[in-house]
Amino acid sequence: MGVFVCLPLVLPLTALPIARLAEQHLHPRIATRLLAVVGALLALCSTLCLGLLMVVGTAQLPGNPLPDGWSDPEVREAVPYEEKAGIVAIGALAAVLVACGWTVCRHLRLRIVARRALAAAPSVVSGDVAVLPDPEPYAYALPGSPGRVIVSTAMAECLDAWERRALIAHERAHLAARHHRYLLAAQLAARANPFLLPLRTAVSFSTERWADEEAACAVGDRRVVAVAVGKAALYSHRAPDVSAGFAAFAAPAGPVPRRVEALLAPVLPVRLWPPSSAHAALAALVATVGTAASALSSLNATVTLVGILHAATPL
């Protein structure tokens, strides 16, 4: 096997072209699902690969309490530079597990605390929408059962009735399609392998676009949604404490103008095949091949790993 064992660690790079091109060439629903699945698979393979390297690494630690089967010579042969790779993998795997655990904990904690804050004031909730009297403009979808749309009065006041409908429809689309799961999956994937960070940004953007399109369907006019997004963003930007926390770097174009632009442009077809652009097709192919190679490589690694564990444990 040799170096091929380590392939899943770098194969996430093959997903970068599609992460970049999906936005322009794929319907956001397809893009979100594709990117989330590809990201999750690549992250899983990368973590499995780290696991195998870790087994080799642990077996070499002097005085380790593990049975001899862990440092099977067959496995040692499979891993190049076993001494260094093994030791590095221990640290990397620990970091990945801690980061993922931390992410999940924070996700759950934020949801619980936000839910509790709402539960203390039942009067603000009507249906699935909670309007909070707050001078800072914001709107969120709080997942859970039932999910809640949280809108501040400042945000509601800066929009007219049609745009408010678009805003509510947008947040409801987040809840109905359970976008938080895609977001969490993409975030965990990025924690498992930093090469997947652009994928996370792409998933986060395409969920917003997805909800925009759903809102456009609900309201019946893409332009209303575009204006709602634009107006809300300009209004929020004026509030001094919103922009304060973010570094002001001159990006090519932020997510909000891109969303508005996409809403003013014709709608993309909801299909993956035939592809609407050769570039996107090629990028999707590269990502597919990369994911398949990664899966094969880590499957191989897993079989070896299970073999060792089977030999090492008395059961």
Place this chain on the structure above:
Amino acid sequence: MDSARPGHPPDNEPPRDGVPAPADPPSGAVLPGGMGAGSRRLRRRGQGELESQVLAVLRSANGPATAGWVQEHLEGDLAYTTVITILSRLYAKSAVTRSREGRSYTWTSVSDEAGLAALRMRRVLDGERDRDAVLARFISALSPGDEDRLRALLARADAPDDPYNPRDTEGM
């Protein structure tokens, strides 16, 4: 008015509802915090629930009220120090104001239940730097160039040659 019980140490209260006695130092030692029973109750009932109860009572006073008055009008028998603790928390959240009268404070509510929920939600959101990953957010931050781009796009959207604009036809 029950402001004549300032020295009542809650640690001397018998354990209620079958809650086992805490493994604290012997009850002879008066702890500076003195909130053993109070904090246990807080946790059991949910901090937010108690805060809104206290706030509702304070609002019903239609003016400044003492902590003793609030304690009297609250349902259930909360310890005086518990009420003080909750009032102090509400004060820290700017949901109530207080003014000194003699040796104790009088409290006035400035925020209703909804306002308190908003304050709390704001604190939750501000506490999470990476909240976009958890809560799908309607609007993300704009970079300096974005603002001009957005204005141009909105101007394009509001162009007069709209083929169809539901806001005009359906009578907003």
